[in-house]
Amino acid sequence: MHANVWTAALAGVTMTLLGGCGVKGGWMGADAEKAYEAQMKAKAEAAKLNNDDYYEIHRDGRIYVFSDLDEYQSFRKVGEIPLVVTKIGAGPNGETVKMGLLKSEAKAMEKTVGYKGSAQRMFEGELKGADKGFYGELHKNGRIYVFTDWKDLEAFKATGEAPFGVTHIGKGPNRETVVFVQNSASAKSAPTEAIARFESIYAAK
Template sequence: MYVVLPESGRVHAFGDLKNYQDFLNHGEVTLTRTKIGEGPGGATLVFGITGDDVKGNRPSLGEKALSGQFGGAPEFYGEVLKGNRFYVFGDLKDMKDFLAFGEVPYSFTEIGSGPKGETLVYVMNKDSVKGGKPMNRVERFKSLRVAQKS
């Protein structure tokens, strides 16, 4: 799951990598579903949706995740881009808490190591921090950027 929190105050959420990357590159996506006032703190939620979501008249993966219809997966991976920071998550609950409160309890931070010099914040919780730096998320973040360039 991928979320972008631009200065506009809207919450842009994506359940698929293609829409997320399109938004990062162009600031918009072709298909969206908007829910005014339903985001954290009354923010507007803008979901990037796929043609299959439209054809099937069903919610996107991003909508399911934020509404509680999808509980995450054992290998959950999520990103939130806020300001000049990528927050990288391994737990959907941690991600939803961040969207609601804007803070993370534990993290490993790499200043300036993002694709365009952004800070990378690998978000942890009281259980996961004991395992040290989440190398699986570090590698996944990097591999998604390499795949995007090719």
């Protein structure tokens, strides 16, 4: 009788240990689990930093910057930014720059001297885009440049050139030409994820 009790107890411990190593859908193996945990950690870090997406729009002598899709979509609808940091003459050609803030960032700014929101930090080069899952857009001169690598976006802002990429003429929301920017490595395959993300953002609602 005692032996049966111990056997049941040990089985319970074994099941608990195995359950702690798995994810939804069951055990995936050590390597797959490490990759999954790294992915979850990256997502959590991106959520904390708010640096997984970036939108920069050049229009009428101004530059509008957002690090949050909902903020950007709201701006597209109403043409205004409710919470914003405005810096006159801060653009590369003396443009006025208006950088959106999340509510949490606006509250932090009230409490902390020198605090900057993620849109401002990214525009000013103090915060890089997320290493994984990044998506960015830069609207300029009737074109929309789409990025999935922060380094490519930085290089484009520095040079104004995109040597690698796929161009879709007239496919923007206002019939702009859309350029899905790539680099020498990513250009080996089609930018399917970037295209899908872009289309989901501008899908008719």
